[in-house]
Amino acid sequence: MRAGLFASVLSVAILGTGSATAHFKLNEPVDILVTNALGDPAKGGVAGAGSQKTRPCGSGDASGMVTKVAAGSTLHVKVTETVGHGGHYRVSIVNKFPAAAADFTDPAVTGVCQSATIMATPVLPVLADGIFAHTQAQATVPKVYETDVKLPAGMTGPATLQILEFMTPHAAPCFYYHCAQLELLGPDAGAPDGGVVVVGPDGGEVADSGASSSGSSGTGGSSGSSGSSGVGPETGSGKLPQNNDSGCSTATSSATPSLALMGVVGVAVASMLRRRRR
Ligand SMILES: [Cu+2]
Secondary structure, eight states, X not given: OHHHHHHHHHHHHHHHHTTOOOOEEEEETTOSBOBOTTSOBOBXXXXXXXXXXXXXXXXXXXOOOEEEEETTSEEEEEEEEOSOOSEEEEEEEESSSSOOGGGSOOOOEETTTTEEOOOSSOOTTEEXXXXXXXXXXXXXXSEEEEEEEEOOTTOOEEEEEEEEEEESSOOSOOEEEEEEEEEEEOTTSOOOTTSEEEEOTTSXXXXXXXXXXXXXXXXXXXXXXXXXXXXXXXXXXXXXXXXXXXXXXXXXXXXXXXXXXHHHHHHHHHHHHHHHHO
C-alpha cells in the first residue's frame, strides 16, 4: 500500500513537472537556445518545455545569439551541472550552422550508460573529451565546470560548438546536449583582441567578455578536475543520487524511495498544488 501510494504520488509529480529534465546549463559561450537557470530550453515561449536530449543541440526556442571569436584562439567553456550525475563532457565543433545530427557522432557506450569512449587525442570534430570527469558520489548541484578549448586555426566562418554530457550510472539516453553558434573570424576580419563578442538576434553587440578567454589561463581549465579530485562534494544536501531525479528514466527503480526522493516529490507536488490554486 505504501508503495502504491508512493507510485501514484510519483506519477502525479512527474505529470506535474512535465519535461523539466534539466541536467546542465551552458553559460559560455552563449547557448543557441533560450534556457532557464536549470538549463532547460524554452519551447513555444514556455520556459523549460524544450529538451536537452535531442541530438545534436537540444530542442526549443532559438536565442539567436552568436559568439564572434578569432579562429585558432582559445575559447572559454563554462557549464553548470544542475542535475548531479557521474560522467564527463565532450566539446566538438563543425564548420557550419546550424549543424545536423549526422555532423556529430555520439561516443560509443558500453552497457546501459556504463562507460563512454573518450578520445585520448581528440580528432575533429572533437576538440576536448573526458573533461569535467566525476563520479556519481562526487556529483553535487549546482556545480560549475569550466575550461578553455583551442579552436581549430584553419576554421573560419559559421560554426557550431557542441557540448555533450555523458551520464553514468544512468538509463538511456546517456547524453544531453547544448550548442553555441560561433562566427570564427580570420586574421584580417578584425577579430576581438583575445576575447569574444556576443551578438544578439538583431545583430547588435550584447557583451564583450574579452576577459574570459585569457583570464582563466592560469588555471588551465582545471576547475572541473580540481573539483572532482581534491575537493569532493561540498555539501551532502547538494547531492542528487541518480534515482532521485524525476526527470530521469532510470534503468533500475527497485530501490526503496529515499527521504531525498520523497523530498523531491514533495516539492514537486507542492509546486503543482500551488500552480493549481492560482
Ligand atoms: Cu539524468
